Amino acid sequence: MKSHLYFIHGWGMNRAVWRPIAEKLSHLYDVTLLDLPGYGESIDNLPQTYNLDQISQQVAQNIQQPGIIIGWSLGGLVAQNIALKNKEKTDALITIASTPCFAQKNDWQGIQAHVLTDFQQQLAEDYNKTLERFLAIQAMGSRSARQDIKAFKALLLTYAPPAPAALSGGLQILAEADLTDKIAEIHQPTVRLYGKLDSLVPKAAIDPIHQLQPHSDKYIFNKASHAPFISHPEEFLQVLSQKLSGLT
Template sequence: MKNLRLLFVPLLCVVMFGCNSSQKNKNPSSASQVSLVSNGVRIDYTDTGKGDTTLLFVHGWAINKTYWADQVAYFGKRYRVVTIDLPGFGRSGKNRTKWNTEAYGQDIKNVIDQLGLKNVILIGHSMAGNIVLQGAVDAPENVIALVGVDNFKSVGIISPDSIKYKQEYGEVMAALKKNFKAVAFDWFNKGLFYKTTSKAIRERILNDVAHTDSTIAIATQEWDDFNDAAALLKAKKKLYLINSDYQPTDTTGLIAKKIPFKLLVIHDTGHFPMVEKPEEFNKLLTTAIADMQQH
């Protein structure tokens, strides 16, 4: 099931998250890499640092790879760090018609293959939680673990097959197609920002939303029957969650389905902890990586 509830909580009244410039390439080993192409679409990326372990950061809906700048600076000293603009966003290409989880998962696999990444920790924010999960399913031999950033908040809890859910889903999609900017701004202002989210960060995010390709942004939210619980079981990777607590994480589904996970909570922040509280976020990610290395 598509993770539409990542964005639609204020309108659907369900628990959240279960359901422009690029940086210069700092890695001499990849300086000759002119372009990265996935299924005919160019992917803009950064490749920083060295190491046997790679952190691959994937941004969420309507934003771009520059939101990981603090993590690149911090973790690039110890690991190889790759950030990408998902096709359709940032500086990546838009020349395709499929914008579902399956297509984006193939992009993750292609990035791993073309850059020769090994021992990869996939880190996906918001909508990209499902995307990196699909990437782990597609490239299991290269991926160590998954890190979700403010997502997977109700795995296995909400049924996408309910009549009420589908009706609400349809209503929200219709509203989004009718007035993209107004509806999207409403989601962020009412459901994704917190009282601690600074004015500068709010303005940055809303500016990126306003300038995103609305046709593609809407297409990424179309129903695609992705089942996060089933994919987590198939991936057989431990799931690490760095989640804000402005909306609680319900782990009962993860426990019931015996999906290995570790929840690391970042307090008093909104949906974008990597830019709202970068130092605290980096400490929690460091804790997650240390736990991975023990297994």
């Protein structure tokens, strides 16, 4: 019987970003691609309050069988929350370019407040331009950044643009959500994958995260930024496959 894998995308994206990876893994695993509320096939499925707990609960309702939950960026934050609050559905956890707290605060390394504020303002003015900028950040570190951005766009355009409430609510979650005092309670096997050149989850945050959850495993893609599965797909698939084989 195949193990179940559940993939959760990041802010501004949808389940389609996982299709190339899912195709390569589907012969070994039962793969399910999940949309965050307000995105893709869940565009009209918005909670009354768009916060981390509400969207995590909605995503968890689509996990029919226990399995390995794999989340990227904002999706990784959701995956961590599901691992904490829906333990019975989480056999193991893999986060990609994610953290228990995205915002920089006190001694915690993360996204500076003005960056998220700028995104909020730009979002209100022009969604397409905001998405372009976000895609450019995610492709940083790739020798084929332009092609990476085109690949992102082609996949994303298979669905309608996200609901505005999901976009603004997601940025609010990135600015406010903080699971740093809780991830020690994640006792399921955990693997955390990072990009060394990531500007959203900086390298300086990696050791502090692992001090909070010392039993977790980690891998750093030395030449990747925030989206190693797009910028370095072969290396990413090789590493992910190795980590999955150790979890199943």
